[in-house]
Amino acid sequence: MLRTHTCGELRKSNQSQEATLCGWVDSYRDHGGTIFIDLRDRYGKTQVVFGPESGVELLDQGRTLRSEDVIRVTGIVTDRPEGTINPKLGTGEIELRSTALEILNKCENAPFVPTQQDLPGEDLRLRHRYLDLRRSVMQDTLVQRSRIIKGMRDYFEDNDFVDIETPILGRSTPEGARDYLVPSRVHTGSFFALPQSPQLYKQILMMSGYDRYVQVARCFRDEDLRADRQPEFTQLDMEMSFVEMDDIINMIDGLVAKLAKDLLGLDIPLPLPRMTYDEAMERFGHDAPDLRYGMELIDCTDLAAQAEFRVFRGVADSGGRVRGFNAKGAADKYSRKDIDQLTEYVVQDFKAKGLAWFKVDADGKLASPIAKNFSEELLGQFADRLDAEPGDFLVLSADQWDVTCGVLNGLRRRLAAELKLYDPKAMNFSWVVEFPMFDYDDEEKRWVAMHHPFTAPRPRDIEVLESDPSKARALAYDLVINGSEAGGGTIRIHDNAIQSKVFGLLGMDETTAQERFGFLLDALRLGAPPHGGIALGIDRFVMLFAGLENIRDCIAFPKTQRAADLMTGAPSTVDGKQLRELGLRVGQAAEK
RNA sequence: GGGGCCGUAGCUCAAUUGGUUAGAGUACUGGACUGUCGAUCCAGUGGUUGCGGGUUCGAGUCCCGUCGGCCUCGCCA
Secondary structure, eight states: OOOSSSSSTTOOGGGGGGEEEHHHHHHHHEEESEEEEEEETTTTEEEEOOGGOOOOOHHHHHTTTOOTTTEEEEEEEEEOTOOOOOSSSSTTEEEEEEEEEEEOOOOOOOOTTTTTOOOOOOHHHHHHHHHHTSSSSHHHHHHHHHHHHHHHHHHHTTOOEOOOOOOOSSSOOSSSSSSOEEOOOOSSSOOOEESSSHHHHHHHHHHHHEEEEEEEEEEOSSSOOOOOOOBBBEEEEEEEEEEOEEEEEEEHHHHHHHHHHIIIOOOOOOOOOOOEEEHHHHHHSSSSSOOTTTTOOOOHHHHHTTTTTTTHHHHHHOOOOOEEEETTTTGGOOOOHHHHHHHHHHHHHHHOOOOOEEEEEETTTTTTGGGSSSSSHHHHHHHHHHOOOTTTTTEEEEHHHHHHHHHHHHHHHHHHHTTTSOOOTOOEEEEEEBBSSEEEEEETTTTEEEEEBBOBBOOOGGTHHHHHHGGGGBBBEEETTTEEEEEEEEEEOOHHHHHHHHHHHOOOOOHHHHHHHHHHHHHHTTOOOOEEEEEEEHHHHHHTTTSSSGGGGGGSOEEEEEEEOOTTTTHHHHHHHHHHHHHHOHHHHHOO
């Protein structure tokens, strides 16, 4: 090693020892006859001193040092003089009196320095990621990430899971997300797909007798990005045989409790609370409700049906819903202009036609531009239903059920953030279970799997599978942390007949099913144990555990919203030769 | 594919209703200084206001297009 100690290591007990440190120049303070350098590595900072006793030559050399130079410095560990101890540094009681300096690499004209107080724009940070990753916050996050993954691996190892790798080059399936494709040179005109998840492989592993499988798996989905979504992400993927839903959930409960204890020092009572999908949508309008605050949704459709107000009655009469919630004491926090903005938000983002609202005045009466359309008695009933007290702010959405879900979930999250209704450090874990098996796709005019086509229905729903697919509920479960989906899994179908039936419901004829999933259908007739599993989004776990607001900050080399790597310039065009070898020609749209 | 915000010195930002020579902090360069730790003090360098077009006597500012970053709806089994 070029160093004897790290920059976070030296203490008073090292007094008078000779030590050699390597690191980056964090800052320098030149007083003429004395120069101070804070030398930094990922372990900490140590003050290095070049003084008169260092000699003219060394002092002049020290004077050339600038931020982010990489140096190797040897000196004597010395107690700091009275009154110059720096309590902010772990090494603040000592300093290194330099005797030799080697500049390993100068840093010239850095576009930004990791120590500057105002963070540069994110494009610059991504373009020069090596500078950004030197920031202590980024280093702490990546260390936290490493610990989370180790915690997960230890936990599953302790529970007799086997870590098995599955292929990155696999078969494309049109179901689900868009695939990233890799052309095959050997099979000209054919393509591999990068895995959206190791789903089928892990099921096959269950049929192969590895009854507890785990993998830290990289997954790829070619869909548009979000603050919490990257095209390339990492899952903690696991699968178990001879289990029921409770077994998987209990296993993950134990993991969550362990991670919360080890990393955050939190004691999480188990079992984690559960609610069904139907309950979540009814109470919160979303399948990953944020339970850190209240403002639960309340149905008022029956009251709306009695109103003269056409918007309400029309919606009630046509099978829609009128629902809302009460933002306690928020009436004076929202001006007419603010409410106009809320209205614009729900109209633009959730296809609402408008937003109904009331402020509760000092007498407990509901005040609003639309109040004149209601009898006083009916207003009183709305007030009772919504538990209205003076100063409350009530919002209501009148529309088709799915629109009211979107609108009210959006408003609930927005108001909770604006009104600071929760402690940003609070952690809330819960399960949402029994998702619908299917969603109806209006464009394709067919049923599509809500989770994936291998999901088992609740046993009692097998008979309604064909008669009324919308009623069938799945043995599916999502882990929700602070209103964010942190993982999801299902019990799988382990019966060939049911699997074929589900493929059929999804509009897949037998030939297609055989072609795409023949190997699975075969395996389901050759000794398939009941099995199920789950995948946890590791990036989101880290993000939520670290209290970060976007997923890029917990990934070393993330993509931008347009799915590009600004540092390397990926994706890029390739040589004509490479294309010819693959038998590919780029079309006009791509050339433009 | 739709909606929104942003782009001014290396970096972070300012610039009145469209009006004189586009400013500040920081970084950088030179100088002073033996105890600082956001060192301090003095002086200086630094600009195609992302790019292209338009409106105007006059555009950083208004309009259109385009590139890039972010947020979001759709999308994400």
